[in-house]
Amino acid sequence: MKKLEAKYEGKVLGLGEVMLRLTPPSYEKIIQANSFSATYAGGEANVICSLSMFGHDTKFVTKLPDNKLGEKVIKDLRSFGVDTKDIITGEGRLGIYFLEQGMGLRNTDVIYDRKYSAISMAKEDEFDIDKILEDVKLLHISGINPALSDDLKNTTLKLVKECKKRNIIVSYDSNFRAKLWSLEDARQFMLEILPYVDIAFLGILDFKNILLYDIPTESFEENLKILYTKLFEKYPNLKFASSTRRKVNSVNNNSLNGYLFDGENVNKSKEYTLDILDRVGGGDSFTAGILHGLLNQMTCEETVEFATCASVLKHSISGDMNLVSKKDVYTLMMSGVENINR
Known part of the structure; x- marks a missing residue:
């Protein structure tokens, strides 16, 4: 049985943008809304906060505006037990995204308002690589930042290359966002970073659209094994790869399977059919679970x-963050859905 060789001591580090999320109440459309629910989150931060909920020693690095909004983000991260001492502040604003939650056959929609955000204006020399990696055993990044x-x-x-010198595990989630960059730019970056990655979160669409791999069969699971095997042959540094398969029964009801490739076998979870209160952050919650x-x-x-x-479980929680403990997850794994926990 293959296991991850990581330092016993050390923090799990995330690097990325934290944004203000504004959501109309009660599944309203934005053109209806006169008020919004405000939460703070980002793909990498979602993973790190979830790992803190699971009991890991964690740390997050970003750049925030030097104002009350930046202070609020740091306060929220600290409330999860996340180490924020290497977060930098300065010029720029806090990025915003508006989430219009779908219902029935009406899709969820996202509007970004993140130009001139503090993190997007950050310069390379603002990040002290030695200080950031000083007490780290695993770095988690994505294709968003x-x-x-x-x-x-x-x-x-620079961070991932330095991680390889220090025997720090690198976790990478493709997280392609078409509203942020082109497939060509995403491909160039992925080809640059894959030689330094230990754990890759890549789905079949990443292989097809970004890496330009041919999809060989009609079977999802056969394709996954063939594609992961080819990827591991090209990048022998890879140790694990993972993804999910989502069947959309409606916007508010999906079925979900998880997959984990260990270099030889594709391990598959049971299929779960679930009603959805809030889907955003579901993938980050899966990523955190794999890393845990x-x-x-x-x-x-x-x-x-x-x-x-x-x-x-994340799909039943409002906001991007997965506010569940190990015990909550094990209860679903072992006992399924119960009426009331007494």
């Missing part, structure tokens, strides 16, 4: 089941 600027792309590459399992030397079967259950 490097899409914001060339400086952030270069900073991300691997860091805790769980079997691949246990890891992918834990991650899928963590993601399933």
Whole structure:
């Protein structure tokens, strides 16, 4: 059974943008709304806060505006137990995204308002790489942050290269956002970073649209094994790869499976059909569950089941953050849905 070789001591570090999310109440459209619910989140921060909920020692790095909004983000991160001492502040604003939640056959829609955000204006020399990595055992990054600027792309590459020198595990989630950069730019970055990645979160669409791999069969699981095997042959540094399969029954009801490839086998979770209160952050919750399992030397079967259950539970929680504990996840894994926990 393959296990992740990571330092026993050290923090799990995330690097990325934190944004203000504004959501109309009661599934209203934005043109109807006169008020918005405000929460703070970002793809990488969602993963780190979830890992803190699971009991890991965590740390987050970003750049925030030097104002009350920046202070609020730091306060929220600290409330999860996340180390924020290496967060920098300065010129710029806090990025905003408006989330119009779908209902029935009406899709969810996102509007970004993030130009001139503090993190997008950050320069390479503002990040002290030695200080940031001083007490770290795993770095988690995604394709969102490097899409914001060339400086952030270069900073991300410098970080992962330094991680390899220090025996720090690198976790990378493609997280392609068409509203941030083109497929060509995403492809160039992915080809640059993959030689330094240990754990890759890539789905079949990433292989097809970004890496330009042919999809060989009609079977999802066969394709996943073939594509992951090819990827691992090209990048022998890779140790694990993971993704989910989502069947959209309606905007508010999906079925979900998780998959974890260990270099030889694709391990699959049970299929869960779930009603959705808030889908945003579901993928980040799965990512956190996979990292939790691997860091805790769980079997691949246990890891992918834990991650899928963590993601399933996130869909029942408003906001981007997955506010569940290990106990909550294990209860779903072992006992399924119960009426009341007494």
